[in-house]
Amino acid sequence: xxxxxxxxxxxxxxxxxxxxxxxxxxxxxxxxxxxxxxxxxxxxxxxxxxxxxxxxxxxxxxxxxxxxxxxxxxxxxxxxxxxxxxxxxxxxxxxxxxxxxxxx
Amino acid sequence: xxxxxxxxxxxxxxxxxxxxxxxxxxxxxxxxxxxxxxxxxxxxxxxxxxxxxxxxxxxxxxxxxxxxxxxxxxxxxxxxxxxxxxxxxxxxxxxxxxxxxxxxxxxxxxxxxxxxxxxxxxxxxxxxxxxxxxxxxxxxxxxxxxxxxxxxxxxxxxxxxxxxxxxxxxxxxxxxxxxxxxxxxxxxxxxxxxxxxxxxxxxxxxxxxxxxxxxxxxxxxxxxxxxxxxxxxxxxxxxxxxxxxxxxxxxxxxxxxxxxxxxxxxxxxxxxxxxxxxxxxxxxxxxxxxxxxxxxxxxxxxxxxxxxxxxxxxxxxxxxxxxxxxxxxxxxxxxxxxxxxxxxxxxxxxxxxxxxxxxxxxxxxxxxxxxxxxxxxxxxxxxxxxxxxxxxxxxxxxxxxxxxxxxxxxxxxxxxxxxxxxxxxxxxxxxxxxxxxxxxxxxxxxxxxxxxxxxxxxxxxxxxxxxxxxxxxxxxxxxxxxxxxxxxxxxxxxxxxxx
Numbered sequence: 001x002x003x004x005x006x007x008x009x010x011x012x013x014x015x016x017x018x019x020x021x022x023x024x025x026x027x028x029x030x031x032x033x034x035x036x037x038x039x040x041x042x043x044x045x046x047x048x049x050x051x052x053x054x055x056x057x058x059x060x061x062x063x064x065x066x067x068x069x070x071x072x073x074x075x076x077x078x079x080x081x082x083x084x085x086x087x088x089x090x091x092x093x094x095x096x097x098x099x100x101x102x103x104x
Numbered sequence: 105x106x107x108x109x110x111x112x113x114x115x116x117x118x119x120x121x122x123x124x125x126x127x128x129x130x131x132x133x134x135x136x137x138x139x140x141x142x143x144x145x146x147x148x149x150x151x152x153x154x155x156x157x158x159x160x161x162x163x164x165x166x167x168x169x170x171x172x173x174x175x176x177x178x179x180x181x182x183x184x185x186x187x188x189x190x191x192x193x194x195x196x197x198x199x200x201x202x203x204x205x206x207x208x209x210x211x212x213x214x215x216x217x218x219x220x221x222x223x224x225x226x227x228x229x230x231x232x233x234x235x236x237x238x239x240x241x242x243x244x245x246x247x248x249x250x251x252x253x254x255x256x257x258x259x260x261x262x263x264x265x266x267x268x269x270x271x272x273x274x275x276x277x278x279x280x281x282x283x284x285x286x287x288x289x290x291x292x293x294x295x296x297x298x299x300x301x302x303x304x305x306x307x308x309x310x311x312x313x314x315x316x317x318x319x320x321x322x323x324x325x326x327x328x329x330x331x332x333x334x335x336x337x338x339x340x341x342x343x344x345x346x347x348x349x350x351x352x353x354x355x356x357x358x359x360x361x362x363x364x365x366x367x368x369x370x371x372x373x374x375x376x377x378x379x380x381x382x383x384x385x386x387x388x389x390x391x392x393x394x395x396x397x398x399x400x401x402x403x404x405x406x407x408x409x410x411x412x413x414x415x416x417x418x419x420x421x422x423x424x425x426x427x428x429x430x431x432x433x434x435x436x437x438x439x440x441x442x443x444x445x446x447x448x449x450x451x452x453x454x455x456x457x458x459x460x461x462x463x464x465x466x467x468x469x470x471x472x473x474x475x476x477x478x479x480x481x482x483x484x485x486x487x488x489x490x491x492x493x494x495x496x497x498x499x500x501x502x503x504x505x506x507x508x509x510x511x512x513x514x515x516x517x518x519x520x521x522x523x524x525x526x527x528x529x530x531x532x533x534x535x536x537x538x539x540x541x542x543x544x545x546x547x548x549x550x551x552x553x554x555x556x557x558x559x560x561x562x563x564x565x566x567x568x569x570x571x572x573x574x575x576x577x578x579x580x581x582x583x584x585x586x587x588x589x590x591x592x593x594x595x596x597x598x599x600x601x602x603x
Contacts, residue, residue: 007246007270007461008105008245008246008247008270021105021109023105023277023278062113062116062117062282062283063113063117063281063282063283063311064282065277076105076277078109078112078113079116080117097281098434099281099284100279100280100405100407100433101365101367101389101391101405101407101408102280102308102312102338102365102367102391103279103340103367103369103391103393103395103401103402103405104301104304104305104308104340104367104393104401104402
């Protein structure tokens with residue numbers, strides 16, 4: 001299943017509490033998953049018969065940013081959950097961002 | 105992304121941290137969110153399409169900012185110091201709206217068509233009422249207008265800068281680490297609520313989990329007392345504020361033991377002031393920030409490490425960076441262009457252009473001022489050095505054209521301020537029969553110095569065309585309350601004095 005992402009798009013896991021928002025869209029449609037299953041748009045129906053895949057269960061912490069160097073996709077976790085994010089079966093890495101000095 | 109989500113995330117992940125007010129009796133992030141949702145429900149039902157605020161700083165500022173966002177209406181903080189006719193004109197332009205006001209404001213303005221007033225105390229009581237209805241979710245989406253800020257504008261009618269939810273949240277999530285503040289961190293906000301720094305301070309602190317203490321209005325002694333009593337760790341000040349704070353600290357010798365990070369911006373900081381600050385506050389990390397209302401606050405920062413490196417260096421190019429605004433944020437692009445819009449080489453001066461998600465460059469009723477590629481012309485003059493450090497020389501509109509040569513007032517002011525007797529200095533162009541425009545300076549001095557000595561001081565450091573033709577000694581300079589020099593006022597005064 002492939003998603004066409006756009007900035008501000010919000011998605012949720014179908015097997016845990018994780019919610020994410022798109023910061024930068026992917027260049028092309030991608031197979032974004034959480035807990036081993038394709039995510040759905042917030043507000044869409046969640047299939048009820050799925051369970052968390054233990055290979056994708058390291059958790060998605062609130063407020064963390066994720067970036068896929070290949071597709072350009074950047075995400076922010078807006079609700080923490082037990083599932084972890086992946087593109088297909090490739091785990092989505094945390095974005096490496098140097099903290100900036102506080103200016104306001 | 106919507107501002108409502110920033111607050112939701114803070115309430116979700118940092119529920120029990122104190123968000124707002126005194127350390128001992130402040131409101132937690134969870135409670136802040138409840139109150140904002142209650143005020144949001146009130147504002148959604150209130151008449152008008154916008155939510156104004158004409159008031160000093162108080163807990164009502166963050167509550168109204170978030171409450172308006174939740175209600176799906178733009179937040180419009182207005183300068184309460186404007187003269188009555190100007191204030192009434194801006195209020196009329198904000199209609200239809202509900203405006204939250206401090207004591208006496210509604211009486212001062214009087215009835216305006218399409219405007220309902222809501223007293224600050226009543227708004228706070230509605231927000232605090234545990235029985236009050238709470239909005240669920242928020243109105244509108246990320247592309248809607250979150251904040252309208254009337255810019256001070258040097259010419260003509262003030263323009264209302266449009267900041268959308270997406271501009272402000274892009275700035276926050278790309279520059280602030282969620283929950284990145286220590287539990288003991290606290291920021292004092294003393295810039296007024298109608299200043300972009302007042303808005304960005306609330307948003308940054310909420311997202312990073314830092315307590316905010318709102319000081320009603322800047323007064324140096326009150327500022328120092330609150331910083332000491334409330335163990336404040338972070339603050340943002342404009343140059344005039346910092347000088348006055350240092351006077352108090354120097355006199356009582358007690359420093360600011362809790363302070364860790366002091367950022368300054370909103371105008372050029374005289375080098376002697378920052379050197380004095382570093383001497384008096386050795387435990388503080390200094391941050392110089394450059395930004396505009398139209399860019400959702402900061403676009404370049406000179407951090408504590410940059411300050412230390414510049415102070416420690418023997419290399420004049422590195423040392424000069426103390427006078428820079430640091431490097432552009434990694435999330436945006438900066439380019440320096442000449443008069444026909446071509447990018448110039450490092451070291452060459454031109455107009456500062458900026459591009460990125462936090463850049464709005466849009467004014468209400470006037471559309472966008474971004475070019476086809478999304479670049480915003482700031483009307484500020486600047487240059488980048490070889491290391492990518494940005495130097496800002498002032499407003500292009502303030503450039504003095506003397507005998508065909510373009511002179512930056514900021515450069516001449518900086519040299520005047522290096523003279524030990526000069527406390528404040530401002531340079532403007534005045535009409536000159538000989539040169540078209542002449543260079544006039546106004547200075548405040550604290551020691552014995554003559555006009556000729558000051559001219560010689562400038563001539564020794566800059567070429568003679570940049571030496572002021574005339575210098576006026578004064579008791580004070582015309583600043584607005586956010587520390588911006590009122591150049592137009594000064595130009596009129598000096599033109600008359602030297603006519």
